[in-house]
Amino acid sequence: MAIRGISRDLLMMLFELGKEHHPNEFVAVLRERSGIIQDLDLVPGTIVGEESASFFIDMLPLDIHQAGSAHSHPNGVLSPSPADLRFFPTVGRYHIIVGYPYGERDWRGYRADGHPARLEVVG
Ligand SMILES: [Zn+2]
Secondary structure: OOOOEEEHHHHHHHHHHHHHHOOOOOEEEEEEEOOEEEEEEEEOOOOOOHHHHHHHHHHOOOOOOEEEEEEEEOOOOOOOOHHHHHHHHHOOOEEEEEEOOOOOOOEEEEEOOOOEOOOEEEO
8 A cells, every 4th residue: 555644643643752752762663544654553662772673573463554663863853863774674664753842843754765755744
């Protein structure tokens, strides 16, 4: 299924998770329904300590609706780190980074190769 966008509710949830976990990072696996990213599973671990997040993602049941990942950058930088670029292709095609201060514009979408992805905010 082609991914057309991300639900506004899910995006708001990502900002809330960023605030709740600040100054730590959260990592989540994203799932799509009908081409819209609208569900998440929180994953223990961080991408800075990359192995732990990857380990728990490997433990999740294989899901054809898995769309990618989301995680936070408590330092507010919205571009992917070298560790993110190694992590992205292992999880899926679309990746969201939300950053401090977790306001409505404090996010970016990326493809697995780290190029910006245009994701329409739906709802
Ligand atoms: Zn990162």
